Amino acid sequence: MKNIVEFIQDIYNTKEFIPLHEPxxxxxxxxxxxxxxxxxxxxxVGAYVDSFEKEFAARVGSKYAIATVNGTAALxxxxxxxxxxxxxxxxxxxxxxxxxxxxISYIGAKPIFVDVDLDTMGLSPDSLKSFLESNxxxxxxxxxxxxxxxxxxxxxxxxTFGHSCRIExxxxxxxxxxxxLVEDAAESxxxxxxxxxxxxxxxxxxxxxxxxxxxxxxxGGVIVTDDEVLAxxxxxxxxxxxxxxxxxxxxxxxxxxxxxxxLNAALIVAQLEQLDTFIKSKRDLALxxxxxxxxxxxxDFIKEPNNSSSNYWLQAVIVKDVQQRDEFLDFxxxxxxxxxxxxxxxxxxEMFKDSQRTNLDNSKYLEERVVNITSSVRx
Numbered sequence: 001m002k003n004i005v006e007f008i009q010d011i012y013n014t015k016e017f018i019p020l021h022e023p024x025x026x027x028x029x030x031x032x033x034x035x036x037x038x039x040x041x042x043x044x045v046g047a048y049v050d051s052f053e054k055e056f057a058a059r060v061g062s063k064y065a066i067a068t069v070n071g072t073a074a075l076x077x078x079x080x081x082x083x084x085x086x087x088x089x090x091x092x093x094x095x096x097x098x099x100x101x102x103x104i105s106y107i108g109a110k111p112i113f114v115d116v117d118l119d120t121m122g123l124s125p126d127s128l129k130s131f132l133e134s135n136x137x138x139x140x141x142x143x144x145x146x147x148x149x150x151x152x153x154x155x156x157x158x159x160t161f162g163h164s165c166r167i168e169x170x171x172x173x174x175x176x177x178x179x180x181l182v183e184d185a186a187e188s189x190x191x192x193x194x195x196x197x198x199x200x201x202x203x204x205x206x207x208x209x210x211x212x213x214x215x216x217x218x219x220g221g222v223i224v225t226d227d228e229v230l231a232x233x234x235x236x237x238x239x240x241x242x243x244x245x246x247x248x249x250x251x252x253x254x255x256x257x258x259x260x261x262x263l264n265a266a267l268i269v270a271q272l273e274q275l276d277t278f279i280k281s282k283r284d285l286a287l288x289x290x291x292x293x294x295x296x297x298x299x300d301f302i303k304e305p306n307n308s309s310s311n312y313w314l315q316a317v318i319v320k321d322v323q324q325r326d327e328f329l330d331f332x333x334x335x336x337x338x339x340x341x342x343x344x345x346x347x348x349x350e351m352f353k354d355s356q357r358t359n360l361d362n363s364k365y366l367e368e369r370v371v372n373i374t375s376s377v378r379x
Contacts, residue, residue, distance in 0.1 A: 001331045004299075007292055008337050008374050011285070020338040021212045021314060021375045024278065028270040036266040044239065046262025052269050053222070056207075059272065060189075060197040062224040064231035067260035068238055071186040071208025074221035075103035075156075077237055077258060078204045081223075081230045082180035084109050084153045089145055089356075091131070091179070092156040093123040094345040095363045099208075100158055100184050101346050112145075112152070113347050113357035120305045121342075121366055122165030123157035125173055131358050132177050143177045147356065154180040159188035159198050161372070162214070162313035163305055167193050167201045182206075186221075189214055190279045190311035199224055204234075209268055214282070214313045215275055217268035220260050281377040282312040289315055289373070298324065302370070315375045316342070322368040329371060342370040 012018055036048055049067055057065035068074040084090060086108030092100055094113040104111050115127035136143050136152065143152040155174050157165045167183070174181040185199030186208035192198065199205035204227070209220035223234050236242075241255030260268075286303070293301040300318045304310035319325045325341060332339040345367050346352050347360065 001328060002335075004373075005332055005335045005337050011288060012374065012376075012378065015336075017336045018338060018374050019376065020340055020372060023211060023216045024274075024377045024379065025270075026379065027274045029267055032266040032270045033263065036263050039262075042263040043261050044259035046265065048262050048265035048269050049260055052260075052265045052272070055269065055272055056222055057224065059275070060200055060224060062197075062200050063226045064224065064228065064234075066223040066231060066234040066238060067265060068221040068223060068258045069260055069264075070219050071206055071210060071221035072099040072103055073238070073256070073258040074206035074208070074223045075099065075182070075184055075186070076106050077234055077256070078182050078206045078223055079103055079107055079109070079154060079156075080237065081204045081225070081234060082154045082182050084180075087150060088153040089148065089150045090154045090156055091128065091152060092184075092346075093158060093363070094347045094357065094360055095121060095160065095343065095366055096158045096184070096346060097186070097343055098346070098349075099186070100156060101352060104156070105351070109153070110150070111346065111352060111355050113352075113355055113360060113363075115358055115360050115362045116160075116366065117166065117305075118362050118366065120163050120165050121160035121302070121370070122163065123155075123170060124362070125166050125169035127358050128155065128170060129173050132173065135356075136177065138178060141178050143179050145356075152177075152179055154182045156182050156184050158184035158186070159191060161302075161316055162188045162191045162311040163302070164188065164191055164193040164198050164308040164310065166305075167198065171201050180204075187213070187313050188311060190275055192309045194307050200226075203227070204230055209264075209271075214278055214311055215268065215271035217260065217264040217271070220264045220268055222260075278377045279311050282315075282375065283310075285375070285378060286310075286312045286315060289317075293317065299328075313375065314372045316370050316372050318366070318369045319371060320369070325369055325371055332373075337374060339374075340372045342367055342372070
């Protein structure tokens, strides 16, 4: 493992501590932030919010984009837009960040876990189809879980580390079973499946701009959709359901203070201008890792799946077993190179231990073996 640490130190040209993924502010960030401060519009109304929404929609190929305070808020509202209500059920993957299941739980809905594919690390259409055929039926154009008698309203696949799921197959299955497809694209800005941007296959989707994402606004997220009605409702729900008026404060339903502040939008506008540069750096880094690990018989570098172009947000390797994983994590972190394991499976957390699930062998295999390695954009 010493050679791995030395290789990473060499490509980052430092013997100092190397973070897993740190943001790069090398463009117009300070200029736009100063401009925002000078304008005094630093809260949820301002030119940078409007500019960002237009530019982001154009970037991913969606008709509408609605900026939010973070990716979890974006996913929460996306599920509401998909008509998920209390006691409904939502199919998702157990190998994901907690935000996916938190957003489902905020509504009072329940997650159902199906397995992931080994090559994408994202929700498997094969597992999804098997679960639906074995456990569900269509009644009055609704997908009914025969075990719980509840309605399955949505399916939330997550594009793990920027690698696309087999999203077209997932969409076809969801359509056939009257289930809304809500993509958790938090990690996949700049990733494509069959030349179509992730996050644009579903009815509505969510992206994240947390501090460690490929571009960041410090805290921020965005909802994307091609549906004008849903877009207008998303904006209404994220601005406390305030009825437009010159001076009165009238709100027509319980809603959320989820709009992205103009100050954060100024930062993300500058970051979005550099997205192509960041992706190129990450894809170049992925090639270096792939070449380095090709001769390692015990550690495999995770490459982009077939039919996709990944942003390689977080670079990752698969080791031979959980013991080697822990040894890898211990050695690299003790020697100043930050590495991290993949998330603990959601169905193994106390909150979701009783959730309905399929066989999750692939998810468990990956949980025990996947390690994220240094992924920052190289300057």
